[in-house]
Amino acid sequence: MSDPVLWHRLQFAFTIVYHYLFPQLTMGLALLIVVLKWLGLRHDGWNDAARFWIRIFGINFAVGVVTGVPMEFQFGTNWAAFSRYAGGVIGQTLAMEGLFAFFLESSFLGLLVFGEHRLSRRGHFFAAVALFVGSWLSGYFIVCTNAFMQHPVGHSVGGDGRLQLADFSAFVLNPWALAQYAHNMVATVVTGSFVMAAVGAFYALQQVHVAHARRFLRVSVLAGLTASVLVAFPTGDGQAKLVARYQPASLAAMEGRFESGPMAEIVLIGQPNVREKRLDNPIVVPAVLSFLAFGTFHANVAGLDQFPVNTWPDNIELLYYSFHIMAGLGTLLILTMAVATLLEWRGSLTTSRPMLWVLMLAFPFPYIATTAGWMTAELGRQPWIVYGLMRTVDGASPTVHSGTTLFTLLGFCGLYLVLGVLFLFLIGREISEGPGPLDAHAASHLEVRRG
């Protein structure tokens, strides 16, 4: 209870996990909305479909914005020592995000959500593109910031012991950032696709908005299959190879691997037993981990035995399960979309009730997979806040007491619970109302303005 770092970590983890439920849909949907608006340039039906998703996007974006602001500030409030130490480097990308991404997004959001009657169809399409560019740019700056914490490059240590920027292009083109960004962004498209497919399946099962159900399903299963395959290969594979190379202790912990050796097996199922330093009840496939990590079946893959215990990730069980949940769900998501695409190709998706049921209920799983994925990244980085340079325990604010942080954590929990209920209520209303033509009110509003 009295360890302040634990509460700082829990508060940051809770607020970031909650926050990221929203931007992942924002970013994934932004791409799909661009596709819908592009199809809508020539066809009203697609334009109506886009309008529906833009309304969902607007509500989702609002919650993403308000829960995002605390993230920026918690670097200073909760991780002051880290901010002082690394601000000269990571401040660059955090400030660039505000200047290059947030201003762009905030300026065009109103035009996208409420400005359709004010813009030409092409103009509205460009507003959608602006939101896509802004939100994906924002994603890069944040991933790049995180990549520096995972795999610091482009820095030097100054005379005062703090980090400073030595090579800007090395820092912003960090190979870790490029791989993690690709992996993360295709994952957002998976989330967006599953959400769109769930609404499409819901309408198809209800036999309402049938034409729109068909449109939602067609776009989402194709995008969903493509993106969910890309999440695994090449992006997930590339990310895993970087972990193997630069964070070998994390890889060992992710796989519950306590002993080093060649022909390393990949673990499908098993329970890491940290006290006994072994994996209980394992089901494994030999040599696959060596191949996936280093490209040959004979490669030696380090186990935790090669690393001092004080550099082991501090919650190996949670890390192990997070990684396996992510990888397992990722596989299931590919399978789901593959079957759905097959049915769509045969023209029977909208009449296949079992598949529609699966699609309607599957949408939480990409959220769980991305959350587990980020938990893998963040728990795997422990015990470091900047890998190999600063420990997490040394990064917390020195003057904030554990009781204060516990209090504010509880405050965030309560506030976010209310926010979640309101969000679901509003989204539910939008879904039950469904897509429709450009609202008559909005059109008359236009007349008033011009008149």
Next chain:
Amino acid sequence: MVELWYGIASVMLAAYVVLDGFDLGAGALHLLVARTDRERRQVLAAIGPYWDGNEVWLLATGGVLFVAFPSVLASGLSGFYFAIILVLWMLILRGISIEFRSHVEDPLWRAAWDFIFAAASLALPVLFGAALGNLLRGVPLDHDGWFSLELFTDFTAQPPVGILDWYTVLSGVFALLAIAGHGGAFLAWKTDGPVQERSRRIAMLSYAAVAVLWPLATVLTRYVNAPMLEALPGRPLAWLSLALAVAGLIVVAVGLRQKRDGQAFLGSCAFLTGMLAATAACVFPVMLRSIDPGVHSLTAYNSSVPAASLETAFTWWIVGFPLAVIYFVVLFRLHRGKAVAAEGRHGY
């Protein structure tokens, strides 16, 4: 380079106060100037397209401090921990109330969000003003540059100090009045009908109070930060800023009286900018003042990152800043004219 980045941080902060100030002020006056649903939607339509972008200036200011003066950001945010978290909660509630209010056509739903919007918009300027008061008065920094503060102690503004004392409460009240006047001037400019009338009247009252309180608060600053006022004669930039603020105040008074509301709003922008710039020019280079004379303050010089990093950051800042300005110009042009209340579940 350090001076340049101190200037950049000041400019960004002033942009935040001027821009988010008008939507915070409009929110603080929301229940007073707008009585019916239609009137309230007029207020929301006036600020709806801007509030999110305006708030980005706060994040961008934080970003600039992060990149150039990380120690100031780290000490300041962690030292004021609970107050900052309170600001975050208010920002969350406020943003959500603007965005969610009109989604449901139910009087109770809308009244609840109107109340939350107004309450959060009232609290924020007070908190920001008190924060500025704390920075001017000084905080109990230790030798490593860290501090933490109680919410209040004995209100004397002498050590041991708390976040709230007579001086910081005065700053908070002053900030609320200035922001209310600013928001009122904005609404007078962007709305018509009864909302415009009421906004104009409240803007006049607020600015009248500001005209009285401003000199008073400045003189009283002597008791908490004498060096700041002593620095004034030697800072030509501060004179210019003060002249701008005084001119702005006159333009506000004349503009509101003659019902030239756009002009009055510009005057209000000039007043806020001038006042902040004068403050920034007088306290330079101190950013986080130590209340104990035996402990060094955090200054722009001792807390900045190396010059090479500042130069790198400047190369992208000089590209990004004009872009941000262009977005705002485009946004204001697209929404020129009076704001019209939306109907039904669409619009703000």
